[in-house]
Amino acid sequence: MAGIGDDCGVLAIPPRHQLLVTTDFTLEGVHFRREWYPAAVVGHRCLTRGLSDIAAMGGDPIAAFLSLALPRTLPQTWVDGFLEGLLRLASEFRVTLAGGDTAESPDGVLADIMVVGSVPMGEAILRSGARPGDQIYVTGELGGSSAALEELSARRRIRPLLYPRFLRPVPRVVVGRVLRQGGLASAMIDLSDGLSTDLAHICAASGVGARILATSIPRAVVGRTSIRVDLPKSLHGGEDYELLFTAPRAKRIPLRIAGIPVSPIGQVTRGKRLLLIDEKGAETPLHPRGWQHFSASWAR
């Protein structure tokens, strides 16, 4: 591995493995504001975005590449903090920072993280594998990041211990690997955009529909008074970096994987519709209302 300092990073991929590659922007003013939380949190969350995508394929992360453009006036302490947060998470997952690019930014901090990983040939868990009759599961609790963002947008400070999943999200790499090794999941995605939107991605890729039980959704408990977030936040709030996956009924899915709770929340259906079932059994259409990517024509 040549690493930082040659024209390319040179990496070994295990024999009979495929390569996984993901890239994610972290742009000041779009994905974060500098006054919201310390630089180390920005760095941590920047790498989480990439590791979470590797987790969603059931893969093992290998190396990260960071393209970082900084405004001339940015204090060096901010850069040091950012890298400290990013590198601490990288070392937790034994991921090497193997290269990248640097530039001066015309406006604000611009980071693009790329993570490469590997998965045994043909074993990547895609979005397209859900089949009618499969159960739908999520890891952890949902809506906590949305609640934190609401506080920050209202210019209220948030205490790290009360919003741990927002400020130090641990990507579900271990859970993803267990699901892949056990051949348990038929389709998977990470919850970066929000349950309603990410579920729609799985359903579109698999050509199926879904019925979700509102009462089964694990809603996050956050804040000073330890309240449970409301249903809309757990349905549509993004940036929880939990895993959403489907599994055939015949597979026994543990209630916890690597210490993380796993909750069944509904079933995959033959139709193309996404339905939400309330506590009285009434059905309403579930429209994707999470984060909608700004889509250029090529990404549509």
Place this chain on the structure above:
Amino acid sequence: MAGIGDDCGVLAIPPRHQLLVTTDFTLEGVHFRREWYPAAVVGHRCLTRGLSDIAAMGGDPIAAFLSLALPRTLPQTWVDGFLEGLLRLASEFRVTLAGGDTAESPDGVLADIMVVGSVPMGEAILRSGARPGDQIYVTGELGGSSAALEELSARRRIRPLLYPRFLRPVPRVVVGRVLRQGGLASAMIDLSDGLSTDLAHICAASGVGARILATSIPRAVVGRTSIRVDLPKSLHGGEDYELLFTAPRAKRIPLRIAGIPVSPIGQVTRGKRLLLIDEKGAETPLHPRGWQHFSASWAR
């Protein structure tokens, strides 16, 4: 290959090959101005930066990933042109656009191109392999891009046919592959920052010095009156995307590789100094005066 639309791109790497990864920013206001040239040229040059890094390792490009943040007011025709230029070059080199990220930009077009490639195990041509006594070579002609930038900065229009290497630089992937397959080059780098700076990178990585003959440097012929660029432009001008490489004396280096001229320009020396020999045989120190990357602490 899952490609655009899953959490990661999934790629196959040939058996007994190592992976090459490179990332390069193309930022409006830093690397280009929108009024300078058509969107297709911006897209072409964006991908050239990545392919040129793969070429510099003697590798074969496989796939590209594009992170693209666009201002809300950007006309769709600009985006279409950018992608057209990028995809046309990608198809020339049989490179798949296998994924990426999109976002809204707070200010100006922000692109980050990542290219992955492969090279047979242990055969990547690094910057660190130059040995005292090796000959130093460059492909093509140098300084043409610097001359084009000078025209553009003075708000003069440039005609594509008179500055082809600047507006449609073809990355030297084929030359790099021939040098690697023939076991010809001991060290290599692409000329993105300028000869004096990129030569200094090879010398630093290899722990050697160099003597360059001013009269041997192939200076580009450009512009309406077909003039040869001056020596400083060929020494310090960046963005030519030619290859700079070293080879042991015993290796016979062809005068042309894949139709591209290859010029011997000097020798690797035991000392650490970089020297320029003028037409009268006088030595002067050659200081790196090309593009100096904005270096954050982690990249130093």
